[in-house]
Amino acid sequence: MMPGEPIGNGDDRDRSAVPGSPSASTSPPATASPSPAGLSVGGSAPAAGASDHAPGPGAGLRIDGVSLTFRGARTTHALDRISIDVAPREVVALIGPNGCGKSTLLRVLAGLIPPDGGTVAIDGDPVTGPDPRIGLVFQEPRLLSWRSAEGNVRFPMELAGWPTPRQEARADDLLGLVGLREFARARPSTLSGGTRQRVSIARALALEPAVLLLDEPFSALDALTRERFNAELLNLWQRTGTTIVLVTHSIPEAVFLADRVLVMSPRPGRLVAEVRVDLPRPRRLIDLDSVFVSSVAAQVRAHLVDTTDDRIAMVEARTAVPAGGRPGAPRYEETAPGAPAWFDPFRPEDEG
DSSP: OOTTOOSOOSTTOOOOBOTTSTTBOSSOSOOEEEOOTTOOBOOOOOOTTGGGSOOOSOOOEEEEEEEEEEOSSSOEEEEEEEEEEEOTTOEEEEEOSTTSSHHHHHHHHTTSSOOSEEEEEETTEEOOSOOTTEEEEOSSOOOOTTSOHHHHHHHHHHHTTOOHHHHHHHHHHHHHHTTOGGGTTOOGGGSOHHHHHHHHHHHHTTTOOSEEEEESTTTTSOHHHHHHHHHHHHHHHHHHOOEEEEEOSOHHHHHHHOSEEEEEOSSSBOEEEEEEOOOOSSOOGGGGGSHHHHHHHHHHHHHHGGGSHHHHHHHHHHTSOOTTOOTTOOSOTTOOTTSOTTOOTTSOOOOO
């Protein structure tokens, strides 16, 4: 593969599954393609079943060679030549170790942080600042405490100058979409964490964005509630048709929600792999227990092994000079990936 060549366009995509999945086949369940820095990750059509739904407002998103360095008392190279093509109505998940630039990339896509290099475009139109075509949901709901749920949902419409009757109608529709009409007058302090996040999602959809960016929106929820909210998010996606880019640390969540999972390296963030998820839609929570999902999750996990902070620390520790040793001599050859190589509780310290 030549540098700059997109990784797949979705036309020749294998939509088969492993035994135990909704569409078993002897073909591999998913494909994983390496994506070194500078390569672009090509967009693809949504997974099987997505085309059965009525077309929505989702737009194509193109990220071309985006790089970003924060300069100040300390210089931090955050992103390095990120290139991604996201197809209209596609759901793409970004996953990677802490500090790799996932959330920073979302803020660049939202127009909140200008990149040092590269471009972001929606259906060919460049994103040069905060854009009403893009909705962003943060890890925390970040609701205005003095406003009701309805008031928070209406806030972007007020800023956009919508007339009051239109605001009220749109807010009522959105609260109904996320199942919160009965809480329209409630203040955030009286709502649970999950309910506040629903209000935040409704607010992000207020101006009918073509692209919805989600930065670990359910990370603060317990496991059972998180799974239920993931299913609700897919139902919301099916009804709105919005293109979604999701950041998560949960591999099962990424596989369950996305058409593709993109794996990022430690800082500076680069795309190191793409794993396609050919699980038919609509998806159900029971799919999380299928052999297919486990197989795809294993592929994602395999790409993360060499990008974790522990792995990097282990390599650095192995190349350190032990007491009385020679430079470059490994200290403990049998230390496994993921185990802190600088401390082994089952071996005595080297004697001087």
